[in-house]
Structure formats: C-alpha cells, structure tokens
Amino acid sequence: MNGLTVAPSPHRSTKLSTSMIMLNVVIALLPSAVAGTVIFGARAALVLLVCIASCVIFEALTRKLMKKEQTISDLSAVVTGLLLGMNLPSSIPIWMAVIGSFVAIVIVKQLFGGIGQNFANPAIVGRIVMMLSFTAFMSSWPVPFWYKLGADVVTGATPLAAGAGSISYIDLFLGNCGGCIGEVCSIALLAGGLYLMAARIISPAAPAAFIGTVALMTLITGGDVLFQILSGGLFLGAFFMATDYATTPLTNKGKVIFGIGCGLITFVIRNYGNYPEGVSFSILIMNLLTPYIDRLTQLTPLGAKKPAAKEA
Amino acid sequence: MSDEKKPVITEFTKGLIKENPTLVTLLGMCPTLAVTTQASNGIGMGLATTFVLICTNTVISALKKVIPGAVRLPSFIVIIASFVTFIxxxxxxxxxDLYDALGLYLSLITVNCIILGRAEAFASRNSVLRSALDGAGNGLGFTLALFIMGxxxxxxxxxxxxxxxxxxxxPVSIFIMPAGGFFVLGIVIAVVNKLAKKKPPKELHCAGCPNEELCEKYRCDKEAKAS
Known part of the structure; x- marks a missing residue:
C-alpha cells in the first residue's frame, strides 16, 4: 500500500487514506461499544472481540488462499467485525458470531473482490444471515445491567417489540434498554456520527434523509416520533451503515434518495412487517439499488453540455 | 449434426460432469432451487426427470422424420407432457410421500428446460440409441446435482x-430457505468449475460455450468455415 495511490478526481494531495478513514470510523464507534460493554457486561466485550478477531483472520486467510495482496492493514475488516458485533445481542453463542463473520468477510466481501468491490454492506448481510438462521438467539436480549441483578441472564423484549410507552425517552437515549450491544446507547452513537461528519468522513445527507423519513412517516401516521427514532438500530444503521463508501451512492442527491428509501422501508417493516426491526433489511435492499441510483443521479462535469434529452 | 464418429458411450458420460445440465449449462434452475431442501427430494425429482428424459428423447428421436419442423415444439411438449402425466x-x-413433497414441481417437469433443450438440441438430430443414452446421462447428471445440493x-x-x-x-436454517439455495448453488458451481479446471473465457465467443449446439450463429459460422 506504499507509494502513490491515485483516487478519483479531484486529484488533491491528501493524508486521508483508507486506513485513516477506517481508523476514524473505529474511533467513532468506540463510545457506543464501551457503552454496550458497560450496559451488558464483559460478555458484550467478548462478542465484539471475537467478531473483530474472526473477521481479520478470515480476511487474511481468504486473501492468502486467493493469492492476493494482504489488505488487513487497511482496518476495513476491523470495522466490519466491530459493526457486526455491535449488531448482535450480547448473549449470542460465540460460534454463531464466528459464522456471521465468515459470511460477512468471505462470502460478501472477498468473493466479490475485496474492499470496494462488495455489492452490499458485509456487516449487514452477516447480521441478516444470522437473523434468518438463528432467529431465536438473535431476538432474545439480556436486560440492561443483568449482571448486577445477581441472577442468571435475564432476557427481555426490545422496546420496539414491546411497543411505545414501555420505556421512558431518557432510558432510550442513554441506552438503559434491551437490544443489540451497539444499538442501545443513542447518545454515544449520535456523538460518533457527529464526529464523523465533523471530520468530513461521512456526509450528513444519507443519515439525515434516513432518520428524517422515519420521523416524518411516523408523524403522518400519528405514531410516537421520538420513540421510533431512538429505539432499535436506526442510529447505528443511519450513521455507520447507510454511509458505507462502497455500497451507497456517490452524489449527495443519490445519498438523499438512498436515505429516503431506507427510511420508507424501515417504517413499513416496523409497522406492517413480521419483524420488529427493519433497519438492516432496508439498508440491504437500498445497497442493491445503489448502482441504479448512481446512474440516475450522474453529475454533468462543470462546463460540459448537458446530454440532449431523449425524445419521448 | 453432431459427430457420429464419437463412441456411443460418450453421449452418456458427457452429461454427468462435463456438460452437467444444472451445474454447467444452468438449465432447470427452478426445480434445482425449489425441491433441494432435502436430499431424498432431490433424488426423487432427479430420477423422475431422468425417466421422462430417456422416454422423450427416445420417442422424439424415433419420430424425428415424422414431425414437421414448423410444429415441432408443440409436438415435443405433447410427448413430454404424456410421460410426465404417466410418472x-x-x-x-x-x-x-414423495408425491406430496414434490407437489407442483412434479407436473412442472413438463416445462423443465433440460427436457425441451435435449429434445431440440439432441434428440431431433441424432439416432435413437444415442438419444436414449444422452437422456440417461443428462438425467443422472441432474439427479447428481440435485442430490449434492439437497x-x-x-x-x-x-x-x-x-x-x-x-x-x-x-441448524443454520438459512440453508433451507430460498436465499440459502442460491448460496449453495453458486458455491457448488464454483467448485465444479474448479474441479473441471475450466477458466472463464477472456473474451465471450461461441467456442466452448456449452450451448453451442443450440446456437444458430455458431452453426452458421462452422458451416461457413467448412465450405
């Protein structure tokens, strides 16, 4: 990875390399990971570490098997592992987490050509495959601070499954509720997301459109807006997964379309679907549509003539 | 016309791996994905299709001089449907039990493109013995693929x-869901390609295409070269 790497235009000299971007994403995810560990105990940290380690090992092994340049130093596998781990309940059996990492890295990322070539977000597909395969394990969540209750792991429903009014907004905001390791503490996710925007790693277009659409649709249908925004994996998905470079549209217009699509699908699945949460499905579906959105929102280079509109 | 000098037995063996209808020419995807949730269903479906394939190939080859070219496809379908109803x-x-497990897909053997494909590409141009062997080889190749996937x-x-x-x-229940079916199919095809040491062509052209005998363009090119 040494030497000159030429990125798409504008060709400015920059220190921002893939590994720097990924390092920033890891930094932004840390508050939420730490919060998850505080809320769900050491078991949560173990799940996160297993996911990260297995993702990095799988990446190294597949690159070696395919006789290609090693890419673990760009930290993208660490980000995938961390994101996947944060999308799992802390009580998940360890071997299931390893299977999820295998799907994410080997099947979704490396078989399609490695970083930048994957058609969908690896962590999302890893989570969905686990969700469909081990539904019972993936939808039983330990209650917060169970380790202080002095009993065996007590499981409870997520606020989304229990319904609005089951929990106060402040508990939702701080993460004192059931859920996946990294999705419960909204304030930590918000801090991480704002950090990434301030560092210009991600554009606010997709997250704003995503969260805004969910809020608007909830408002129109008379639901509890704040509850819908703060609960479930909406913040985690909007800030960290709907902004992935390889699998979301390039232009701002495209990002807004992407975000609105995610928001609509999430809203529909949450309210009318079989599953309590639809963030991961919505991001996967919009990932698949990304090439078409990119084609629709192609920019005209400055000074170039607009291509003549085809006669209908 | 395919090469009559080839040993008769190769008509049988080619369908097993080299020109496997499911894993190489990718025909008959619907039953491949739908009924392979269990190994026994795969075998049942495969053997039923093999039976139909041998019978239709034999009959169509025997009648190839009688059936007028303009109505050959409807005639093929009638012959195929008769044998499907029979089985x-x-x-x-x-x-x-197997009948219930296969359900609708049993009747859908009629429109399985392996059968119509072999009728059009092979049986209507070759002798009865070769056609029967071709049907058996392709049918067993299909059965093998279904059994592995199942x-x-x-x-x-x-x-x-x-x-x-x-x-x-x-169990990892995504494997018996449709999405898992596609995953397994893709990986099995990749492994078969690796074992057959087949490299993806650098340029897409007719030579080596498994469907070459079906393709009018290839036949024309070949005839033009020969003359």
Missing part, C-alpha cells in the same frame, strides 16, 4: 441427512 400417476400410487442444504439447514437426524439443536 405422476405412478408416483401418486406407489410413493405418496445433501448440503439438509445437513446444514436441518441437521439431518436422508431423514436421519444428527441431533443438532441449532
């Missing part, structure tokens, strides 16, 4: 094989 009745009587999906997705339980408590 459907037999299975309903003697194997009711075994993988059943072992991982349900924790059993041919109905024998392994006592696994948490």
């Amino acid at each position: 459907e009745f037999i299975m309903k009587r003697s194997m009711p 075994s993988i999906r059943e072992i991982f997705g349900a924790g059993s094989w041919m109905g024998i339980q392994f006592g696994i408590e948490t």
